[in-house]
Amino acid sequence: MFRSILAHIPTERSARPAVDGAISLAIKTGAHxxxxxxxxxxxxxxxxxxxxxxxxxxxxxERQQALERAEGxxxxxxxxxxxxxxxxxxxxxxxxxxxxxxxxxxxxRLHDLTIMAHPEADHNSYDNVIPQEVLFQAGGPVMFMPHxxxxxxxxxxxxxxxxxxxxxxxxxxxxxxxxxxADALTIITAVTSSQWTLPETSTDHxxxxxxxxxxxxxxxxxxxxxxxxxxxxxxxxxxESLDLLVMGGYGHSRLQETLLGGVTRDMLQSMxxxxxxxx
Numbered sequence: 001m002f003r004s005i006l007a008h009i010p011t012e013r014s015a016r017p018a019v020d021g022a023i024s025l026a027i028k029t030g031a032h033x034x035x036x037x038x039x040x041x042x043x044x045x046x047x048x049x050x051x052x053x054x055x056x057x058x059x060x061x062e063r064q065q066a067l068e069r070a071e072g073x074x075x076x077x078x079x080x081x082x083x084x085x086x087x088x089x090x091x092x093x094x095x096x097x098x099x100x101x102x103x104x105x106x107x108x109r110l111h112d113l114t115i116m117a118h119p120e121a122d123h124n125s126y127d128n129v130i131p132q133e134v135l136f137q138a139g140g141p142v143m144f145m146p147h148x149x150x151x152x153x154x155x156x157x158x159x160x161x162x163x164x165x166x167x168x169x170x171x172x173x174x175x176x177x178x179x180x181x182a183d184a185l186t187i188i189t190a191v192t193s194s195q196w197t198l199p200e201t202s203t204d205h206x207x208x209x210x211x212x213x214x215x216x217x218x219x220x221x222x223x224x225x226x227x228x229x230x231x232x233x234x235x236x237x238x239x240e241s242l243d244l245l246v247m248g249g250y251g252h253s254r255l256q257e258t259l260l261g262g263v264t265r266d267m268l269q270s271m272x273x274x275x276x277x278x279x
Contacts, residue, residue, distance in 0.1 A: 001177050002031045006111035007077070008104055008134070009037040011069040012125040013117060014147065015076045021145040021274060022115040023077075024152035026086045029177065033081065033088040036107060037073040038100040039066030040126050066094035097126045101133050108138035113174075113276075118144040121269050132268060135249045136279050141174035142249070143276045144268065153274065154243040156183045160217070161233065163190065164201020167248025171278040172206075175246040176213075178276070185210065185217035186240050188233055230266035237273050249277035 007022035009015045015037075026033040042062045070092035081088045095103060108114040119128040135142045155178050162168050172179075179185060189203050199205065203219050210217050220240065222232035237245060250264045267275055 002029045002112040004111045005029070005031045005033050005113050005115060006107055007033060007035045007115040008117075008130065009035050009073045009077055010117050010125075010127040011037050011039050011066075011073045013120065013123060013127045015073045015117075017145040017147055017149040018115055018117045019077045019080055020150055021143065021153050023080050023084050023086065025113075025115065025143070025155075026088070027084055028153065028155065028181075031087075031112070033086055034107070034111065035074060035077045035081070035088065035090040036104065037070040037077075037090075037092050038103065039069035039092075039094040040100060041066045041094050041096050063094050067092060070094060097129070100126065101130055104130055105134055105137040108134050108140065108142070112140065114138055114140065114142045116142055116144050118146055118271055118275070119268055120147050135277055138279075141171065141276055141278045143244075143274055144271065145274050146271050148272075149274065155181060157186070157240060157242045158182045158184070158244045158246060159186045159188050159220075159233070159237055159240065159242045160206075161188045161245060161247035162203060162206055163248075164197060165248060167250060167278060169248075171246050171248045171276065174278045175244075175276050178244065179210075179215055179246075180213070182215075184240075185215055186236070186242065187217050187219045188236055188245075189219060189221055190229060191221040191223065230263040230270070233263065233267070234270070234272055242273055245271075245273060245275045247275065247277055249279040 005022060005026055007018055009018050022033055074090050074092050078090060114134055116131040116134060119131055131144060158179060160172060187203050187206055207217055220236050222229055
């Protein structure tokens with residue numbers, strides 16, 4: 001059960017996906033919700049500044065403007081959270097980008113789940129950098145909300161991306177509070193005729209594991225070609241009307257990536273439904 005949820009509220013992009021997703025999930029689970037918004041400060045002073053006092057004054061103005069951006073983003077959150085009658089706190093602060101990353105990652109480690117807006121490739125903002133850093137540094141599950149997400153999170157129909165790996169299993173266990181409340185589960189797996197896999201990592205074993213918990217599921221297959229995996233997963237999500245995808249989040253420094261792990265970056269760049277990842 002999720003008891004404590006952290007929501008990172010963007011300050012340079014729309015706050016709505018993270019706000020809607022976090023608040024509706026807090027309502028659904030009864031969890032306490034902590035919202036953090038960080039305005040990013042400039043990393044350098046203008047060259048035309050003369051004297052230490054002038055430089056300090058410019059940095060103070062920059063800090064105040066960054067804080068105002070954070071407070072503005074949280075006003076959207078506070079209005080919705082108050083109306084939802086949930087347990088919540090909120091925190092607005094300003095920081096240099098590198099410090100902002102450390103702050104969010106440290107906060108995420110002491111929450112059961114972190115909610116982030118997924119990166120927008122065509123939007124130049126540090127709000128696009130933080131989500132991936134949190135995934136790899138949080139030590140727990142992160143749910144990414146598509147930038148098109150609006151309204152309430154449902155979680156009635158969930159897809160489980162499965163390749164039998166440690167990270168896929170970690171994501172499965174981290175998502176279990178949501179899986180238990182779902183109406184339908186679909187196991188998504190890659191089909192290959194040439195690669196031998198352990199029977200213990202098969203979808204048959206996963207089906208039996210879920211059945212023992214009273215969670216029946218069906219299996220949907222995606223092509224084995226790497227370039228086709230992510231589009232195929234998105235297609236299945238659409239065909240099955242999935243509300244959520246669950247998958248392991250793989251780093252890109254691995255010498256050998258498993259097939260589903262290789263689509264982590266593709267999924268972060270292009271998702272149509274919320275995705276829960278664990279690293």
